[in-house]
Amino acid sequence: MMFGERIGRTPLLVAGGIIMAVGAIISTASFGPHWGLGQFVVGRVISGLGNGMDTATIPVWQSECSKAHNRGFLVCFEGAIIAVGTLVAYWIDFGLSYVDSSVQWRFPVAFQILFAILVTVGALMLPESPRWFVMRGYDKEACEVLGAINDLPADSEEVLADFNLMKADLAATQGSKASWKTLFTFGKTQEFQRMMIGCSGQFFQQFTGCNAAIYYSTLLFEQNLHMEHRLSLILGGVFATVYAIATIPSFFMIERVGRRNLFLIGFMGQGLSFIITMGCLIKDSEQNAKGAVVGIFLFIVFFAFTTLPLPWIYPPEINPLRTRTMAAAASTCTNWICNFAVVMFTPVFSDASPWGIYLFFALVNFCAVPFAWFFYCETAGRALEEIDIIFAKAHMEGKWAYQVANTMPKLSPEQITQMATELGLDVSEQPVAYGAEKAELALSSGESQEKQTAN
Numbered sequence: 001m002m003f004g005e006r007i008g009r010t011p012l013l014v015a016g017g018i019i020m021a022v023g024a025i026i027s028t029a030s031f032g033p034h035w036g037l038g039q040f041v042v043g044r045v046i047s048g049l050g051n052g053m054d055t056a057t058i059p060v061w062q063s064e065c066s067k068a069h070n071r072g073f074l075v076c077f078e079g080a081i082i083a084v085g086t087l088v089a090y091w092i093d094f095g096l097s098y099v100d101s102s103v104q105w106r107f108p109v110a111f112q113i114l115f116a117i118l119v120t121v122g123a124l125m126l127p128e129s130p131r132w133f134v135m136r137g138y139d140k141e142a143c144e145v146l147g148a149i150n151d152l153p154a155d156s157e158e159v160l161a162d163f164n165l166m167k168a169d170l171a172a173t174q175g176s177k178a179s180w181k182t183l184f185t186f187g188k189t190q191e192f193q194r195m196m197i198g199c200s201g202q203f204f205q206q207f208t209g210c211n212a213a214i215y216y217s218t219l220l221f222e223q224n225l226h227m228e229h230r231l232s233l234i235l236g237g238v239f240a241t242v243y244a245i246a247t248i249p250s251f252f253m254i255e256r257v258g259r260r261n262l263f264l265i266g267f268m269g270q271g272l273s274f275i276i277t278m279g280c281l282i283k284d285s286e287q288n289a290k291g292a293v294v295g296i297f298l299f300i301v302f303f304a305f306t307t308l309p310l311p312w313i314y315p316p317e318i319n320p321l322r323t324r325t326m327a328a329a330a331s332t333c334t335n336w337i338c339n340f341a342v343v344m345f346t347p348v349f350s351d352a353s354p355w356g357i358y359l360f361f362a363l364v365n366f367c368a369v370p371f372a373w374f375f376y377c378e379t380a381g382r383a384l385e386e387i388d389i390i391f392a393k394a395h396m397e398g399k400w401a402y403q404v405a406n407t408m409p410k411l412s413p414e415q416i417t418q419m420a421t422e423l424g425l426d427v428s429e430q431p432v433a434y435g436a437e438k439a440e441l442a443l444s445s446g447e448s449q450e451k452q453t454a455n
Contacts, residue, residue, distance in 0.1 A: 008136075009061040009129045009325075016053030017120030021113050023047030028110040047112070048336075054119060055312075056332035060325055063316035064129040065149060068383045072254035072313055079309030080247040083240075085115075086214060090240035094233050131321055131384075134166040142166070165385050165413040168420065170321055182323050183330070188425060190391040191323050197375055198315030198331040201263075204368045205311045206338035208270050209361030210303050212346040213296055214243070219347070220296070224281065224354045225289040235293070242297055246304035258380040259310055259317075260402065263372040266306025271365030273299035274358040281355035295358075311335070317379040318387050377405035385416050392423045 027043030030036040059075055066074050089108065096104045130149070133142035140154075143163050147154035150162075185191040213220070218236035221227045227235065253262060277295030280288040311331070319327035349357045377390055377400075390408065394401040411419065 008132050009057050009064070010123050010126050012053055012057045013061070013123035013126070014120050016050040016057065017116045017118075017123060019050030019053065020047050021050075021116035021120070023050060024109060024113045024116065028106050028113075050116070052332060052336060055335075056329040057325070059312045060316045060328045061126070061129055063313065063384065064131040064324070065127070065145075068381055069255065071317070072259065072309075072380055073251055075313035076247070076250045076254050076309045078312055079250060079304075080244070082308065083244040083247045083304055087237075087240040087244040090237045094237050097233060130163075131166055131324075134163070135170055135321055139163070139167075161413045165383065165416060166321070168385070168417045183326055188392045188395050188423065189320060189388070190395055191320065191327070194318045194320070194391060195315075195323070195327040195330055197318060198311075198327055199334040200371065200375070201311035201314050202331045202335035203338050204267070204364070204371075205307050206335060206342050207361070208267065208303075208307060208365045208368065209274060209299070209342075209358070210307065211339055211342055212350075212357065212361065213299055213303075214240075215343055216346055216350070217296070220350070221293070224350060225292055226284075226286075227289075239297065239300060243300045243304050246301040247308065248305075250305040250309050253305065254309070254313075255380050258378045259314060260372065260376045260378045262306045263310055263376055264369060266302055266310070267365045267368040267372060269302030270299050270307065271362045271369075273302060274362035274365065278355045278358035278362060281358065284354075314376075314379070317384060318377070318391075320388055321384070374400055374402065377401035379405070381410060383411070383413075383416065385413075386411050388425070389416060389419050389423065392425055393419070396423055 023043045023046030025043070026046060027040045030040040030043065058078060062075050062078065063071055092108055092111065096107060127145045127148060128141070130142045130145040133139070133145060143154040143159055146152075146159045146162050147156065150156075150159060152159050183191055183195050186193070217239045218232045221235050222229055222232035250262075257265075273295050275295075276298065277292045280291035280295060282288075315328045315331040316324055346357065349360070377387075377394075379387060382390075382405075389411065390401055390404050393399075393408070394404045397404070
């Protein structure tokens with residue numbers, strides 16, 4: 001959050017991967033009953049810092065480097081990889097349950113080093129976000145990256161149209177310099193509202209019960225449903241497998257059905273699934289336990305193709321360029337804080353009331369439905385710069401953002417600039433033109449503002 005806008009997206013990814021690897025090494029090398037535990041905790045804290053850096057930055061980079069028509073599809077891969085990672089972790093832990101030594105926990109902790117290295121090496125091969133280059137004044141580099149992403153010359157009309165649109169959007173949101181205070185801006189740009197909407201998605205992801213089901217599935221099967229220990233472990237692995245497979249529909253639905261509709265489908269489906277689970281647990285019997293298992297599995301299917309990927313793509317989409325990294329970091333912070341809270345209170349709540357915990361999560365899901373209906377606007381198929389127009393227009397006309405998004409047609413770059421001017425957004429600082437005749441202006445500015453101001 002503090003360095004994302006300064007040093008760029010890819011350096012932050014590299015740093016996050018290295019920090020995760022260092023933390024995993026420290027935890028894996030823990031020995032001794034007292035010092036070893038402290039060392040393990042320190043390592044986990046360090047890994048958490050690296051993980052936080054990457055989970056806040058990856059969706060931003062993906063959104064800024066994707067085209068409007070496939071941005072959601074690409075970010076869905078992140079959700080699928082989360083589910084596949086859960087699948088791998090479950091079956092590794094199941095296999096190691098037969099091992100009676102410290103390898104049982106050291107290997108899973110050490111195994112994450114491999115993926116931290118992959119993230120680090122992969123990030124080194126990625127180009128920087130063109131929108132970050134524009135924000136920092138590196139115009140030539142921005143055009144070169146846009147050309148590479150689109151497989152076009154850097155001075156082509158399409159590349160320059162995208163470049164000039166980004167310049168105009170930056171000017172419309174009052175320049176490239178943003179501080180913490182910027183996140184609390186109201187008025188036409190609505191930074192605070194947009195940040196809070198992004199944070200709400202992460203809040204609901206956790207408090208709708210996903211990690212209560214994912215982290216504690218084997219314990220729920222064994223303690224609440226009274227299954228044999230080995231069967232509970234196997235069923236936990238099957239649960240993770242279903243979770244991974246159920247992410248596949250999101251690839252095809254994210255752009256066609258849209259973000260907002262998927263949020264609504266997810267919250268309703270998850271709530272009803274937990275109502276089934278709750279109803280089956282009120283009266284403790286073997287037959288009812290089978291129904292409870294069906295409810296839990298139904299929940300993870302709904303979650304996998306809706307609420308798993310959506311809170312990660314939505315914050316980068318709805319926040320303006322100058323606060324995108326900070327707002328995405330705030331939403332990621334919300335995710336991990338809520339994750340911690342849910343993981344801590346779930347065992348206690350479950351012991352006190354095996355069915356009450358599912359009623360609680362079901363009610364949160366149902367409460368999320370009207371919130372998503374009124375506050376979440378549709379972003380599928382729109383350029384990131386169009387979202388600024390939607391929120392400004394909603395503010396000026398006294399409407400909900402979703403109402404504007406539902407009625408406003410998709411805009412061309414020229415129309416976005418025209419509407420920004422009509423809405424009183426400041427685009428005067430960056431003259432915008434479209435066409436190859438501006439190639440020299442765009443590329444010559446590679447000796448750019450950022451190099452002149454030296455950050």
